[in-house]
Amino acid sequence: MPANFAALSAAQIDAFITDGFVRIDDAFSREVADAARAILWADTGCDPDDPATWTKPVIRLNQYGQPPFKAAANTPVLHAAFDQLVGAGRWVPRSVLGTFPVRFPSADDPGDAGWHVDVSFGFDDPDFMSWRANVSSKGRALLMLFLFSDVGEQDAPTRIRVGSHLDIARQLAPSGEAGLTLRELAADGFASTAHCPEVLATGAAGTVYLCHPFLVHAAQPHRGTRPRFMAQPPLVPASPLQIDRADGAYSPVELAIRVALDQG
Template identity: 60%
Template sequence: MADAMVERFVRDGFVKIEQAFPDRTARECASRLWAETGFDPDDPATWVKPVHRVGDMTAEPFVEAANTPVLHDVFDRLVGPGRWVPRRSLGTFPLRFPHEEEPDDAGWHIEASYSGDGVAWAHANVRSKDRALLMLFLFSEVGEADSPTRIRVGSHLDVPPILEPYGEDGVSIFDVAARVEAASAHRPLAYATGRPGDVYLCHPFLVHAAQPHHGHRPRFMAQPPLHPAVPHELERTDGAYSPVEIAIREGLR
């Protein structure tokens, strides 16, 4: 199963870990997130905008959700033992609500991982500086009508050739957004649906997008990075490449 999971990750750019953290933890986190919104869970009239963003959450339930033995084991398999930093918080949270207003953040993109040229958190480079994984933590039931994150399956392989010419300095993800979208347009779609406690672990270069919420249940999710403890390497003399690195190398072939 471990080998199959790694193969899926390298091929598709993500794996879904079902019940990666306990349901009781998901419920406690959701309750704290509701409190942050100021909305009434039982009164949709108070859900006054399509997206409400909550910043980093450092309370114990969020730290517990990010540090289960199951997740630590998979981090070791995908990034490499000793090559990632445990999370001491969880965020950010783009909480999405059924609303007549369309969200303004539903474009296809990859995540930025570091700052450059005076712009905070807007750059990426071909070695995925400062980001080991993109992670999607579900704190609510998410069906296809509940604004699940859209994923272009295998799109992480389309991104390395776009980033490579920019070298170690990298480039703003906004400057290459149109090229990333066009290069991955042929990829099949998947949706980050699931139950509270499910986690999607995604390659840093996976092309994904939000979407309008056409359901009835608010979607509570966190999308934090997993930070690397050491830089990714694309040329290792010992050949001990992580699956994250293997996928980047595959994309550059």
């Protein structure tokens, strides 16, 4: 691919600002997904060919940096998309892919299927409900969903509230740099975003959803037949996001926040 190519069209960037996410098909190869999934299967302690060993609705695996995971996170198309959404030089390349909530077909409640946003600072507090987000999205430039298995509508796809990032930006704005805790953000169960249309993060292995940090989303029970493997790492900013730039050189992530505040 040529240097500085555009991974996203102008229409896709506009949709990201309005809807809060963009889907990239074939962001990494199926061969990379298969190699990564083999590593993950071994760490679940389950047999991929014996559903009798799939006894939990979800198993959480953490911080994978082996070659397949690094390869998935650092493809030319993703780097180009990061440049377009966050800004060239404004993001930190991923060396690991964070948490993998591996979801198994189960009639049991997974216990983690509530609506939420991923907060991004204050992690020194042992109470995760006290972790925080602020209007300039301190510590997080994107939420990313990496599909390492084929995910259909019955395979516990992440639920997304389209455009909900705009509501959250307006909710965070009055609290300034200090922001709000997850407990404060979730006090109404994210009822302020209940009006938003809902879509499912489905796709073939190798699909990546690049989401605005404020996008409201949720897990759900798995009603399919094969486990779902997905990573959900942040893209960390190399320098703080700004919603008041003297030069006006706003990224789409920043522009979405400005649009929300202008609408408010």
